[in-house]
Amino acid sequence: MSRFLAIASKYPVAVLTVVFLLTAIALCGIVDPKTGAVRLEIDPSADRLLTEDHDAREVYDRIRNLFGSDEPLVLALAGAELFRAENLERIVRLTEQLEALPEVHHVLSLATATNIKAEDDLIEIAPFLDEIPRSPAELADLRATVLANPIYGGSLLSKDGQSTALLVYFNRLSDKELIRSGIDRRIRALADQERGDLELWMSGAPHVKSRTSEALQRNFARIVPGIACIIGLMLVAAFRSFRGALLPLSTIAISLAWTLGAMGWFGHSLNLVTTIVPPLIVTLGFAYSMHVVSEYYDAARHAGPGADRRELVAQSIRDVGLPIAITGITTIAGFLSLTVNPLAAIREFGRFAVLGITFTAIVSLTFTPAMLALLPSPKRGVGAHRETPLQRFANRLSDFDFKNRGIIIGVSVAILILMAAATTEVRVSTGYINGWKESSDVRRDYNEINERLGGVNTFYVAFESPVAEAFAEPANLRELRDFQHWLRAQPEIGGATSIVDYAMLINQSLHAGNPDHFAIPATKRLAMQLYLFGASDDLDRLVDSRYQKTNLLVRTRIQDSERLATLITRIEERLKGLPPHIDSNVTGSIVLLNRTVDDIARGQVQSIAIAIGIIYLVLSAMFTSFRIGLVALFPNVLPIAIYFGALGLSGVTLNPATSLIACMALGVAVDDTIHYFARFNRDAKRAAREMPATRSALRVVIRPVTYTTAGLCLGFLVLTTSELRSHAEFGMLAALTLGAAWLIDVTLTPALCASVRIVTLWDVLRLDLGRDPHSTIELFQDLGPRQARVVALMGSLKRYPGGEKLFSEGDDAHDIAVVIDGEVGISFVRDGSRVQMSKIARGKVVGPSAMASGRRTADADALTDIRLLHITAEDMVRLRHRYPRIAAQVYRNLNRVQGQRIATLMDRIGDRWRDPFEFLPIDPSDGDSNRG
Amino acid sequence: MGRARAWFALLLSLAVASPGVASEATLEEIKQCVHENAPRKTTIQRLNANIFDRAGNDRRLVAKGYWKRFEDGLFRLLIRVEAPADLRGAAYLILEQEExxxxxxxxxxxxxxxxxxxxSVSGSLFGTDFSYEDIDHLQRVSGSGTQEMGAMAMIDGRKAHVLINRPSEEYGSAYSKIDFYVDQETCVVLRADFFGEGDQLTKQMVAKTESLDRAGHTWYAREISMTDLKDQTHTEVLAEDVEVDVKIPRKMFSTSALLRRN
Known part of the structure; x- marks a missing residue:
């Protein structure tokens, strides 16, 4: 890893060449260099948001294939004078013009809907507006006729007779093709031309999707540059130099180009969800490059003028490279969890977010240092030798954190519990229209049509029977009618049309309009003959040619997922009451979209659980302790709890966009924790105390952490300007969550660290205890190599030059020492003469009883250059808490050493009684170094 | 000229007189040939129709058609359904009038x-892919509106004249134009392309060339199909037991006869 990190400073030109080459290749994935055509497109289709429940999709596709689309574009014309001849002529003209459009399959309006009128023996079959009356009485009569029609009254014409709908059904085109054709705009133009004084509204799924696509494109063109500008300003403020701003911005631009280029090369488009990837890359790229540049500027400030540039870069990268790599891994873990989400759109987002973060980390660790290595050193250190306001704030804050750590931890736990409770109020929601703000014209038009014309949203209840001509049987038709009556009585339902309505209408007309015959045909033979007579395209949309499959078209005003789910459940329950030979399915685009709700909820739980699990494992490995891993996880889980609590309290729903925030916040927030922990650990070792380390660590990390959080928050807040509510909510919530994460990182994290000593993985990997420490150092006997290092890292390793006095007889003693390298001489003075007791070499404990007795009983001198591992009583307490098994073994070893020393001493005492004047040299292997 | 002729055209799907037309025929000659291919007085035939929906499911309809030209030159047409059983006896009677x-x-x-x-002339006939208007056009080939000749075409190895018909506005047609491919040899319409607004092909009638047959002086295609390209449905019709210029009593074409017969 170190060698990789050093490449950029050693070979900057080569690194930059490779980066620029890769960037050129990436750009070719975005724009075709030969034709200039944009490869990377925005795909507005909502298919990727639909559930992938194969059974549900299969049913929907089959029913749609047979009976046609359930998603018309809805035009509505309204006015008090709607039923005036000239306005009715407008409807006819507009219908004709719409039907002339190549994308349009047919239009259902008053100009095409068939009216069957019976008078004595005459039956008239013609559209309502086939002959437009002129006199007020005839116009009123026509209005009454339409309203009395059970199929069209209330749907094509509102109950007050002042609004009429034109339902435009399209040929079999995909969402993408339809939107690219610009049909929405053309229809609008035609409608505007014909509306006269009438009010005009437009809605329906095709319209909403078109407008959403346009909004996405506008957003993309506006928001990414907007975020980049904000970040640029932040960088100038942070570094007070344009270089300090341009370098991270270049890093961001390259990372973005690589990510978007990869999407283009793989043939992917930016969809409703993946359009959030670019802002994410911009903000994360800012964070990573900020750390690199900040570290470099700090190093330059400390080194002073004239320092070697490349060495400065190398040192900076050594210090910050591994944390960036690890923060990259943890952020990736957050997004990796999304790649198993049930929704295709979210899985895609997860994949490209992972790719983007990887690229960003690589570019930050290659391009940025390579450029720094080539550019001249900064002329002035940023904030050189003067304490900045931020650092002063950090000092006060760290003191506060240290003093009140108990309260801070307690309050944090309380917040966690409260927010967890608020999470139970979280609602999950989907829907094309939900993505729009209430004030938007898309939403307003939708509400008008929804209210006046029985509902914009439609779905199907499809019936099938294996019995031949089942839906010509009166008994089955009665079942359908009863179900339809029940359905119409539901408050959410604006209307329901089925073959029963047609059969009853035709029956009445063939019986001279007698209302008594507005009834289900009494026999199957009659029903079949009525169908023969009434054969039409309208009927084809309700029943198949064998009368074994029939469709009930339902209109509803509701678009809220929760209410729709409740309605569907109720319908499905009612459908269970049908005879066994009639199968039924509730289907339609909004039904499938509603199933997505379940997928989102399930996917969210799954994603967060996986992300937390991975991050926990990474932290535990990093800090070589599952317990410390848990401690480190707490400040990262708390922002997630706050996020879900905010959702529950604010009423903002969990939808495909907002469901991305939790994993993103987890991945991003953990970065700051790791940077803080790493710095704290280093400083705690140097100072051998936590309090100063709390302060010094916060002083160092507060600038990059604050600026990156501010940049992230401001960047996400730019999204609140989006026309799309889903993006605005995403921006607001993401900013809130990351802001909370910052607050937690500068209060809770220091409070947690104040009472721990952390051993990090890289410390363990780096620590050199010589060869086979677990077998050559008596204190580490029966410990594994890693365990030996853990013990060593709980203590403090110090070097002493040869000849240095280590301690003297009678000094206070609160630790034991282990010789790692070199030789220590133990001696004491008696009657003015120095008596050499022993020489202690590698692996021996010096003063095993001193920690208990509290006093040195001899002098110790470094006979050569030595390394001594000091372990205090406090260290042993921490070891016992953190690594109890290791501590138990260390105590056993210590007891054994003491026991051996005592035994040897007793032997010596015995010998002394025999020859009181003989001082035998003590073989170090005898262990007679009890003195010390 | 109206639906009586139109329905007759469904029954026979005919074109002009036996000798066919020369390859350099004019528009009028072709129209005349088509007209002369029609029976002089009566025709009777059984029609077997298979009606396919979008999913490819089909239902069968069998009907018998009687056509008669009266002294006033106007036509009467009776179609009586024979199968399926539930529909047996259902009948349509069309009496051509001047207007x-x-x-x-x-x-x-x-x-x-x-x-x-x-x-509504664009309504479906018996739930088939033929509308009233389709029948009318197929019968007349040259209706109201403008006609012009197109380039000669080959249909299944047979030379065909192309007549392009654009219905007049007064007709209120659902089509902007109809291209008829008239067999040079028999004057039978081998294919008809129906174009909607914007000259978009919406329906196509095709006669199986191997089913070309003759009853008396009249050529006809026994098997024809109509495909609705928008809805992706189609109807296949097989004409059987075709009799031309046989005796049919006048009273058959009356409303009382409809009741009596049943």
């Missing part, structure tokens, strides 16, 4: 004859 045809429907299950004023 507009009178249409009557009889449904045995209702037990009464009703006069039907179907102003």
């Amino acid at each position: 507009r045809s009178d249409m009557f429907v009889y449904l045995p299950a209702v037990g009464r004859v009703r006069r039907v004023n179907a102003r």
